[in-house]
Amino acid sequence: MSALLEMKGVDAAYGQSQVIYNLDLSVADGGITALLGANGAGKTTILRTICNMRVRASGAIAFADKRIDGLQTEDIVRRGIAHVPDGRGTFVHLTVEENLALGAYSRRDRAAVSQDMERVFGYFPRLRERLAQQAGTLSGGEQQMLAIARALMLRPRLLLLDEPSFGLAPLIVQEIFRILSRINADDGVSMLLVEQNANLALSLAHNVYLLETGRIVLNGPTSLISGHESLRRAYLGY
Amino acid sequence: METFLHQLLSGLANGGIYASIGLALVMIFQATHHINFAQGEQAMFSAYISLTLIQMGVPYWAAFLIALAFAFVSGVALERIIIRQFDNAPVLTVVVVFLGMLFIINSLAGWLFTYNVQAFPTPFPVGLGSRYLSAHEIGMIGVTLVTLIVVYAFFRFTPLGLAMRAAAQNPEASRLVGIRVGWMLALGWGLAGAIGAVAAIMAAPIVYIEPNMMAGILLYGFAAALLGGINNPWGAAIGGFIVGVIENLAGAYVVGTELKLSVALVIIIVVLVTRPAGLFGKTVVTRV
Amino acid sequence: MPVVKAQAARPPWQLPAVIVLLVVAAIVPFVVSSFHLLQLTMVVIYAIALLGLNILTGYNGQISLGHGAFYAVGAYTMAILIERAGMPYWAIVPIAGAVCFVVGFLFGLPALRLEGHYLALSTFALAVATPQLLKFHSLEKWTGGVQGTFVPGFDAPFGLPLHWDQWLYLFSLFIAVVLFLVAWNLLRGSTGIAITAIRDHPIAARTMGINIAMYKSLTFGVSAMYTGIAGALGALVAQFVSPDSFTIFLSLSLLVGAVIGGVASIFGAIFGALFIEFVPNFADQISKAVTWAVYGSFMIAFMYLMPNGIAGALKLLMEKLRRRG
Numbered sequence: 054m055s056a057l058l059e060m061k062g063v064d065a066a067y068g069q070s071q072v073i074y075n076l077d078l079s080v081a082d083g084g085i086t087a088l089l090g091a092n093g094a095g096k097t098t099i100l101r102t103i104c105n106m107r108v109r110a111s112g113a114i115a116f117a118d119k120r121i122d123g124l125q126t127e128d129i130v131r132r133g134i135a136h137v138p139d140g141r142g143t144f145v146h147l148t149v150e151e152n153l154a155l156g157a158y159s160r161r162d163r164a165a166v167s168q169d170m171e172r173v174f175g176y177f178p179r180l181r182e183r184l185a186q187q188a189g190t191l192s193g194g195e196q197q198m199l200a201i202a203r204a205l206m207l208r209p210r211l212l213l214l215d216e217p218s219f220g221l222a223p224l225i226v227q228e229i230f231r232i233l234s235r236i237n238a239d240d241g242v243s244m245l246l247v248e249q250n251a252n253l254a255l256s257l258a259h260n261v262y263l264l265e266t267g268r269i270v271l272n273g274p275t276s277l278i279s280g281h282e283s284l285r286r287a288y289l290g291y
Numbered sequence: 292m293e294t295f296l297h298q299l300l301s302g303l304a305n306g307g308i309y310a311s312i313g314l315a316l317v318m319i320f321q322a323t324h325h326i327n328f329a330q331g332e333q334a335m336f337s338a339y340i341s342l343t344l345i346q347m348g349v350p351y352w353a354a355f356l357i358a359l360a361f362a363f364v365s366g367v368a369l370e371r372i373i374i375r376q377f378d379n380a381p382v383l384t385v386v387v388v389f390l391g392m393l394f395i396i397n398s399l400a401g402w403l404f405t406y407n408v409q410a411f412p413t414p415f416p417v418g419l420g421s422r423y424l425s426a427h428e429i430g431m432i433g434v435t436l437v438t439l440i441v442v443y444a445f446f447r448f449t450p451l452g453l454a455m456r457a458a459a460q461n462p463e464a465s466r467l468v469g470i471r472v473g474w475m476l477a478l479g480w481g482l483a484g485a486i487g488a489v490a491a492i493m494a495a496p497i498v499y500i501e502p503n504m505m506a507g508i509l510l511y512g513f514a515a516a517l518l519g520g521i522n523n524p525w526g527a528a529i530g531g532f533i534v535g536v537i538e539n540l541a542g543a544y545v546v547g548t549e550l551k552l553s554v555a556l557v558i559i560i561v562v563l564v565t566r567p568a569g570l571f572g573k574t575v576v577t578r579v
Numbered sequence: 580m581p582v583v584k585a586q587a588a589r590p591p592w593q594l595p596a597v598i599v600l601l602v603v604a605a606i607v608p609f610v611v612s613s614f615h616l617l618q619l620t621m622v623v624i625y626a627i628a629l630l631g632l633n634i635l636t637g638y639n640g641q642i643s644l645g646h647g648a649f650y651a652v653g654a655y656t657m658a659i660l661i662e663r664a665g666m667p668y669w670a671i672v673p674i675a676g677a678v679c680f681v682v683g684f685l686f687g688l689p690a691l692r693l694e695g696h697y698l699a700l701s702t703f704a705l706a707v708a709t710p711q712l713l714k715f716h717s718l719e720k721w722t723g724g725v726q727g728t729f730v731p732g733f734d735a736p737f738g739l740p741l742h743w744d745q746w747l748y749l750f751s752l753f754i755a756v757v758l759f760l761v762a763w764n765l766l767r768g769s770t771g772i773a774i775t776a777i778r779d780h781p782i783a784a785r786t787m788g789i790n791i792a793m794y795k796s797l798t799f800g801v802s803a804m805y806t807g808i809a810g811a812l813g814a815l816v817a818q819f820v821s822p823d824s825f826t827i828f829l830s831l832s833l834l835v836g837a838v839i840g841g842v843a844s845i846f847g848a849i850f851g852a853l854f855i856e857f858v859p860n861f862a863d864q865i866s867k868a869v870t871w872a873v874y875g876s877f878m879i880a881f882m883y884l885m886p887n888g889i890a891g892a893l894k895l896l897m898e899k900l901r902r903r904g
Contacts, residue, residue, distance in 0.1 A: 106463065126466040135467070142464035144457050155457050158450065159469030207468065326696060373879065380886045383636070387838045388882050390831055394875030402869045506827075510707060517700055553711050556704035563697050564689050 057082040057243050063112030065102045072098045073267045085244040087254035090264035096247040100213045104136050131159045135204035139215040143196050145189030152188050156206025173202045176232050194225035212244045255279050297423045298539045304428035306535025307435030311490035312512025313527035315483035322459035322479050328389040331505030332396035334487030337362035338495050339404045351414040359485045366484025370477040400502040411495035431493045438489050514559045520572020608745040620748045623755050624812045625852035629837045631805025637842030639798045640778030645702030647830030648709040649679050649803040653810025658728045658820045675811035676804045683803020687796035706830035713822035727821025730814050751812050839881050841890025850889040
């Protein structure tokens with residue numbers, strides 16, 4: 054599989070403080086890549102850098118073989134990258150339906166959009182029940198589902214997920230991860246998954262990067278890490 | 292009783308103007324957290340454009356629509372050229388910029404169209420009038436109501452309106468669905484400008500057109516916006532009608548027209564002190 | 580509850596600069612023409628008014644679009660007491676200050692509950708109401724109604740060989756220096772820390788035991804007092820007060836001057852005063868037809884180049900020089 058997303062030699066900073074150092078990272082087309090690391094390692098920063106949100110960055114970022122570094126967030130998104138940020142980025146004052154409609158805002162193919170709406174309800178049936186409800190009144194798990202559903206309405210080739218398990222009950226998390234696996238398998242959506250819960254991430258991902266204070270210290274297929282006991286102990290603590 | 296009814300209805304007619312200006316102010320406030328102090332001047336300038344066209348022989352409603360188009364385009368231009376330079380500036384700095392725009396537009400209007408007070412035509416035939424309201428007042432209520440309804444429908448039912456609402460509420464999330472937030476802002480300015488133009492053109496036959504015609508109206512629009520709750524566009528609209536009625540009743544029954552302005556404002560301030568978030572505003576709970 | 584007194588690092592050039600400034604200011608009345616002297620007197624007076632506004636808006640974060648009202652109260656106090664009570668002008672100055680302090684404090688009490696734009700509207704309303712109230716016919720025998728009242732001139736005291744305008748300039752300068760010293764002392768002490776704490780983080784300030792209500796109202800009072808004293812002096816310069824001298828335009832000019840000078844800064848008041856006194860004349864020379872458009876363009880240009888005012892820009896410059904040096 055070729056790389057859908059390729060980051061080479063990327064540095065990122067907030068103002069004067071550098072956070073990411075000389076990063077090389079790639080996401081395979083059709084694969085799920087997990088990005089692990091402790092709090093403050095810089096995982097969210099990497100996702101933001103891909104979308105050019107709030108960071109100053111340098112280095113090459115290519116998506117589907119075309120450079121996207123330096124583009125505006127809206128233009129990067131329109132090329133087929135959907136980002137589910139930490140905090141979910143839901144439009145809390147708008148209804149569920151309006152949130153989903155906004156996900157498809159940049160698309161021209163109206164007929165396909167209604168198809169996608171149906172598909173999304175297939176993954177998250179609870180959302181169909183809550184269509185007219187204000188998004189801010191949904192439960193945590195439902196808001197996460199809405200955030201992912203909205204991202205899917207973009208018909209993205211790449212989905213960036215920032216800690217989708219955060220603050221959610223274990224059963225809901227399991228459900229969401231099962232759905233993510235289906236989305237990847239059935240619709241071929243590639244994913245870059247940032248997670249603090251290493252176990253969860255490894256159960257889903259094909260490839261793993263481990264980030265420590267802004268640098269990659271480990272990367273390879275999941276089997277390499279989870280099978281290798283001393284590596285696992287040293288870096289993941291179990 | 293008759294005078295009361297007349298004052299009440301007349302107040303509602305004026306209220307339509309204040310409602311429109313209040314709505315324009317809130318639209319920009321929601322998206323930028325700034326009060327556009329130059330809104331009145333933009334509106335006044337557009338009214339002059341329509342007057343000039345009418346004086347050149349253009350039929351009233353054509354001149355009206357052209358002036359609206361001018362207001363829209365100039366609003367977009369102001370945002371793209373001047374306002375966006377101050378995206379990250381401190382609040383007071385932006386206030387001074389708006390005041391600067393106020394001076395510039397006002398001065399240009401005085402230079403291009405003179406400071407003479409001029410009469411402004413009304414398109415509504417005299418026969419439309421009734422015992423309580425003049426023809427123009429009835430037409431005024433009609434036009435402002437239509438404007439408010441059209442704007443409401445635009446925001447509620449069109450994809451572009453939805454995108455503009457989203458961009459105002461959550462610019463970052465909007466970018467993540469591909470909305471060009473900068474242009475949404477500019478469109479908001481254009482739309483606010485057009486709404487303001489409607490208000491000025493409707494008000495001009497009553498207050499007469501001159502470069503300072505909008506000062507008092509802007510203040511009432513501001514009061515309407517705050518009364519309704521600064522984050523609530525439809526609260527501002529309702530607030531406008533309330534302000535119009537208070538102004539008229541205060542002027543007729545409490546003090547003469549001399550102190551009308553002050554008394555109306557005092558009443559509004561009293562309301563704000565008792566309900567700081569406005570009548571329809573939501574008190575925002577902030578986490579410490 | 581005692582608050583730790585912060586010793587801010589004071590740049591070494593500050594004291595000599597102030598002394599040079601004072602010396603220049605003192606010599607001025609003997610070298611410039613009468614017209615220019617009157618302009619410079621207004622600069623001194625505006626500086627006092629802007630310092631008052633700065634204390635409220637810059638240091639305490641309460642925005643005021645209505646300081647012209649306090650200026651007017653000070654001016655009318657001077658006019659009325661000089662005419663009706665026959666008091667000497669120098670005695671009236673502190674009285675005008677006291678009156679404005681009370682008015683400001685009383686306005687500040689209900690205004691407490693209003694934040695940001697709500698406060699802006701209320702002060703804006705105050706400013707708009709002021710000329711109307713001054714024209715109100717039941718107050719006419721005091722205020723002189725629409726036509727206004729004259730304020731008589733006077734000679735320099737103790738038979739000093741000074742013209743009236745020279746003496747007035749020096750008198751205003753003296754008052755300005757005193758008021759600036761008081762403000763400077765106030766702001767760098769525990770009061771200043773409390774005031775800026777209220778601006779920056781009111782909730783934290785309250786948990787530290789700072790009585791927000793009292794401080795905010797007192798700040799309003801002090802701010803009004805300064806601007807009122809400026810108004811009283813202004814009446815002496817203009818030798819005339821009338822309702823139309825104190826329109827909303829005055830309040831807006833004061834705000835513009837405060838922001839362009841630099842809000843949280845004592846020197847900012849001086850820069851701002853220079854701006855609002857001289858730039859309108861300069862704009863008039865550039866174009867008589869669109870004077871205020873030129874003025875407005877200057878305002879926007881200044882804000883673009885110096886978003887934190889002239890004082891803010893100078894501070895940045897000093898820091899850059901210090902880092903390089």
